[in-house]
Amino acid sequence: MTAAAEKKPLRYSVRGKNTQFFSGEGVDELVSITMALAQELWVVKERLAAFEAVATKKKVFTAKEIEGFKFTPAQRAKLDAESQAFIDRVFFVLRERVEGLAADPDEPPAPKEP
Amino acid sequence: MTKYVHHEMKVAPTPEEAARQTFMSSMRMYVLLDMANGMRTVYDTEVAPKFKRKNKRAPRDGIEVHRALKKDTFFKFYSSMRCNAQEMVFRSILPTVERSQDALNKKAKVLSRSKKAAGTVETDPSFVVPRSVAAIDVHRMPGNYDTEYGPDDVTQGAVYDNGISVFSMGFFGDNLDDIGSSISLFIKNKYPKFAPKRILDMGCTIGHNTVPWAKIYPKSEVHAVDVSAPAVRYGHARAQSDGVAVHFHQQNAEHTNFEDGSFDLIFSSMFLHEVPKKGIKKIFKEAHRLLKPGGLMLHMELPPNKMLGAYDSFYLDWDSYYNKEPFYKPFRDLDPEVVSENAGFAKNKFVQFIIPSVGQYGEKAVKDSVKKQTGKADDQTGRFAAGIHWYCFGAWK
Numbered sequence: 001m002t003a004a005a006e007k008k009p010l011r012y013s014v015r016g017k018n019t020q021f022f023s024g025e026g027v028d029e030l031v032s033i034t035m036a037l038a039q040e041l042w043v044v045k046e047r048l049a050a051f052e053a054v055a056t057k058k059k060v061f062t063a064k065e066i067e068g069f070k071f072t073p074a075q076r077a078k079l080d081a082e083s084q085a086f087i088d089r090v091f092f093v094l095r096e097r098v099e100g101l102a103a104d105p106d107e108p109p110a111p112k113e114p
Numbered sequence: 115m116t117k118y119v120h121h122e123m124k125v126a127p128t129p130e131e132a133a134r135q136t137f138m139s140s141m142r143m144y145v146l147l148d149m150a151n152g153m154r155t156v157y158d159t160e161v162a163p164k165f166k167r168k169n170k171r172a173p174r175d176g177i178e179v180h181r182a183l184k185k186d187t188f189f190k191f192y193s194s195m196r197c198n199a200q201e202m203v204f205r206s207i208l209p210t211v212e213r214s215q216d217a218l219n220k221k222a223k224v225l226s227r228s229k230k231a232a233g234t235v236e237t238d239p240s241f242v243v244p245r246s247v248a249a250i251d252v253h254r255m256p257g258n259y260d261t262e263y264g265p266d267d268v269t270q271g272a273v274y275d276n277g278i279s280v281f282s283m284g285f286f287g288d289n290l291d292d293i294g295s296s297i298s299l300f301i302k303n304k305y306p307k308f309a310p311k312r313i314l315d316m317g318c319t320i321g322h323n324t325v326p327w328a329k330i331y332p333k334s335e336v337h338a339v340d341v342s343a344p345a346v347r348y349g350h351a352r353a354q355s356d357g358v359a360v361h362f363h364q365q366n367a368e369h370t371n372f373e374d375g376s377f378d379l380i381f382s383s384m385f386l387h388e389v390p391k392k393g394i395k396k397i398f399k400e401a402h403r404l405l406k407p408g409g410l411m412l413h414m415e416l417p418p419n420k421m422l423g424a425y426d427s428f429y430l431d432w433d434s435y436y437n438k439e440p441f442y443k444p445f446r447d448l449d450p451e452v453v454s455e456n457a458g459f460a461k462n463k464f465v466q467f468i469i470p471s472v473g474q475y476g477e478k479a480v481k482d483s484v485k486k487q488t489g490k491a492d493d494q495t496g497r498f499a500a501g502i503h504w505y506c507f508g509a510w511k
Contacts, residue, residue: 007215007263007264008263008264010208010212010215010256010263010269010273011256011257011261012204012205012256013256014201014251014254014255015251016250016251016438018197019197019435019436021189021190021191021193021194022190022194028194031194031198035141035195035198035199035202038137038141039134039137039138039141039202039206040134042133042136042137042140043130043133043134043137046129046133046136047129047130047133050129089205092205106245107249107250107438107440108245108246108249108250108390108440109440110434110436110438110439111434111435111440111443111444113180113184113435114178114180114181
């Protein structure tokens with residue numbers, strides 16, 4: 001086994017219990033998902049801003065050309081793989097719940113809520 | 115706004131990762147400024163008047179404010195979004211750190227041997243990390259300070275350094291050292307004859323607030339302890355990269371192996387609120403043991419509840435309930451003067467200061483504040499906002 005294969009992945013989820021702020025089922029999770037979506041949308045906006053800036057500077061393409069563009073199968077496959085990672089980030093809160101069930105947290109309790 | 119790590123232990127985010135990180139600084143700014151101000155307005159205009167009508171008086175303390183406000187939808191959104199923002203800060207930097215893990219561990223070794231500075235680091239393979247650190251992801255940082263992914267690993271130091279760079283929205287300064295820089299500059303001006311020969315930073319994590327002491331007192335010998343091996347290893351590399359000699363040790367500040375009376379100045383920053391009450395008392399006693407007569411113990415912290423009004427107490431205690439900071443409120447409920455006295459410091463030797471951020475106000479304002487101490491905390495004390503001031507307290511031995 002190579003050193004890379006033996007490497008432990010970093011843990012992304014936070015151990016222990018979380019407060020449910022909203023009484024409606026799933027609302028807390030929806031807040032998480034919405035925030036992650038907002039973050040990803042921002043990433044796209046920054047990327048687009050960079051594209052537009054470069055394209056305009058170099059006079060590379062027009063908006064009409066973009067409208068009619070088709071990805072190659074290889075480009076499509078790459079994008080499909082990236083979208084899986086994208087979805088995992090957006091819906092991370094659901095994965096965290098599952099990972100939390102598997103962990104055995106022994107964290108000191110927070111003070112009792114008033 | 116985001117101050118990316120730029121010393122030799124820096125990592126290289128992809129444009130997408132950098133955009134996620136930038137977004138998180140903006141999001142935190144929105145939650146901690148816009149939403150926090152909004153929640154205060156909701157409280158003042160709706161929640162507090164309703165409480166008064168029902169009880170014929172205003173809320174007495176943070177607990178009553180909390181109880182009244184927690185039913186409000188704005189509080190729920192604020193709290194939920196703040197928890198999410200906290201976790202997302204760390205998730206925004208983790209892929210970059212994970213990809214750079216091997217390079218960081220190698221770089222740390224190179225810097226450790228570098229002639230740029232004569233700092234050292236010592237870790238203890240038999241060291242048992244206390245439960246208050248080992249059993250919790252403090253402030254929602256996955257892996258906390260202490261997780262080690264392999265031998266001589268520095269990963270969690272990098273997670274903390276990069277995480278708080280995004281988290282602090284620039285308020286900790288370019289090197290995340292605004293607290294140490296502001297307070298050390300203040301002390302040097304407040305006590306011009308005080309020239310500490312040996313300085314100890316307790317609970318130093320990555321030494322970001324240790325380094326300013328070594329810079330302002332260049333003739334001093336500076337030591338720093340923390341229970342986290344990855345943090346002290348990373349802190350050592352970080353200080354070496356900065357060309358500053360600091361001696362890092364993996365030790366518990368509650369009982370170090372230094373000799374009695376071996377330090378002139380003992381400092382900590384943002385440390386005590388992450389320690390259980392029993393530990394805090396031991397740390398004060400240890401500081402008393404380690405200080406020479408005429409030495410100074412100084413802790414930068416959040417102001418105690420007794421200095422704040424009901425709403426501000428509630429606001430700062432929020433972290434204790436919801437942000438994986440279980441010891442935060444118990445610490446803030448303590449009276450620092452009493453704890454100092456119980457540890458052996460004389461009552462009339464207690465000091466406390468509220469110091470303007472050198473990054474926001476400049477050196478002159480910090481120096482001027484030496485003569486302008488009112489002893490009163492306000493909603494700019496210890497809070498991430500324009501006009502931030504740092505609170506610290508301690509005692510002379």
